[in-house]
Amino acid sequence: MAHDPTAPLGFGTLAIHGGQSPEPTTGAIMPPIFQTSTYVQPAIAEPLGGVYDYARVANPTREALERNLAALESGKHGVAFASGLAAIESVVKTLSAGDHIVTEENTYGGTTRMFTRVFERLGIEFTFVDSRDPEAVAAAMKSNTRLVHVETPTNPMMRVCDIAAIADIAHDGGAILMVDNTFASPFNQRPLEQGADVTVHSTTKYLNGHSDIIGGALVVRDDALAEEIRFVRKSTGAVPGPMDAWLCLRGAKTLHVRMRQHNAAGLAVAKYLEDHPRVDRVFYPGLASHPQHELAARQMDGFTGMVSFDVGTLDRARAIAEHTQLFALAESLGGVESLISVPALMTHASVPAERRERMGVTDGLVRLSVGIEEIDDLVADLDRALGG
Ligand code: P1T
Numbered sequence: 049m050a051h052d053p054t055a056p057l058g059f060g061t062l063a064i065h066g067g068q069s070p071e072p073t074t075g076a077i078m079p080p081i082f083q084t085s086t087y088v089q090p091a092i093a094e095p096l097g098g099v100y101d102y103a104r105v106a107n108p109t110r111e112a113l114e115r116n117l118a119a120l121e122s123g124k125h126g127v128a129f130a131s132g133l134a135a136i137e138s139v140v141k142t143l144s145a146g147d148h149i150v151t152e153e154n155t156y157g158g159t160t161r162m163f164t165r166v167f168e169r170l171g172i173e174f175t176f177v178d179s180r181d182p183e184a185v186a187a188a189m190k191s192n193t194r195l196v197h198v199e200t201p202t203n204p205m206m207r208v209c210d211i212a213a214i215a216d217i218a219h220d221g222g223a224i225l226m227v228d229n230t231f232a233s234p235f236n237q238r239p240l241e242q243g244a245d246v247t248v249h250s251t252t253k254y255l256n257g258h259s260d261i262i263g264g265a266l267v268v269r270d271d272a273l274a275e276e277i278r279f280v281r282k283s284t285g286a287v288p289g290p291m292d293a294w295l296c297l298r299g300a301k302t303l304h305v306r307m308r309q310h311n312a313a314g315l316a317v318a319k320y321l322e323d324h325p326r327v328d329r330v331f332y333p334g335l336a337s338h339p340q341h342e343l344a345a346r347q348m349d350g351f352t353g354m355v356s357f358d359v360g361t362l363d364r365a366r367a368i369a370e371h372t373q374l375f376a377l378a379e380s381l382g383g384v385e386s387l388i389s390v391p392a393l394m395t396h397a398s399v400p401a402e403r404r405e406r407m408g409v410t411d412g413l414v415r416l417s418v419g420i421e422e423i424d425d426l427v428a429d430l431d432r433a434l435g436g
Pocket residue numbers: 131132133134156158159199203228230231249250251252262263264379380381395
């Protein structure tokens with residue numbers, strides 16, 4: 049049967065072709081790395097293409113990545129940043145002193161630190177809530193609330209929140225909803241399809257997938273919001289270099305292939321841990337025992353390679369994290385190689401101990417980023433470290 053050019057393309061096809069076309073001068077199938085800081089203008093204030101005056105403002109390699117990410121997230125505009133935190137920061141910088149943000153309490157520790165130690169000082173007000181309960185979000189809304197920020201699943205407790213329900217609450221209160229989709233990746237979850245206004249990524253993680261860049265991105269549908277965000281980025285400067293943008297685009301083209309394996313390995317490891325006598329609790333939305341498994345199954349297409357589990361004490365967590373051989377002891381996540389960490393002492397050390405404990409980020413919590421090595425080898429590695 050002939051291909052219908054108007055039929056929507058599948059995710060894996062978009063990953064490779066979304067927003068891409070051969071370079072017009074030579075037909076190069078890969079976008080060139082435009083490693084330049086400025087562009088020669090034919091006449092004063094008449095840059096080529098109307099935009100290419102200075103590389104903080106516009107760069108064709110970065111734009112190739114942005115078009116691809118917009119396609120993967122079902123959005124219209126991608127905006128790439130120097131890091132995931134810079135991406136989140138730029139949305140907050142569209143607000144003013146006196147504005148209020150409602151945020152999930154269990155975000156990446158660096159996000160909490162930015163909110164409480166940088167933006168509160170600058171006059172932005174925050175309310176931290178458990179967004180698993182949409183009523184808690186509704187109760188926290190105020191007349192000056194401009195933004196609701198959630199992560200789902202959360203880092204590292206794998207809490208899941210109802211994106212569609214929270215989008216309605218945000219909109220009813222005159223605010224926009226930003227969803228940190230870093231843990232899920234667009235292969236597993238596309239928040240804009242469920243009513244969110246902004247999806248944010250640390251592209252450092254699954255989107256790049258090879259642990260060789262730091263990067264971030266926002267994807268939105270609204271033209272005016274995209275304009276505002278690009279204005280903040282141009283005015284404050286947190287742009288990625290062209291080489292990092294190119295690496296991220298190269299990684300994004302295999303996202304679907306990698307995520308299928310991350311999902312399978314994450315589920316297999318979570319099931320193995322759930323049956324292990326020395327593991328007290330496993331946090332993985334793909335397990336039927338996860339309190340929000342049904343919601344996760346409804347709004348996600350897969351459950352990622354992120355798995356957290358509690359072994360009771362810091363000594364036991366340390367003994368495991370320092371004794372795996374394939375799982376490398378390191379911060380970060382989402383690369384092809386497996387990583388292990390102890391969030392209370394590493395990624396979430398900057399979160400006050402009392403809040404950490406309340407959320408379940410105990411000293412005995414271990415976090416895995418399950419990579420795409422052979423599943424049997426990964427389970428055997430954990431089995432040795434846990435004292436099978
Ligand atoms: O590191 P950076 O690219 O700036 O991204 C920050 C960030 C934002 N959102 C989520 C959900 C994240 O997990 C991160 C970074 N996280 C780690 C480094 C980590 O090990 O959890």
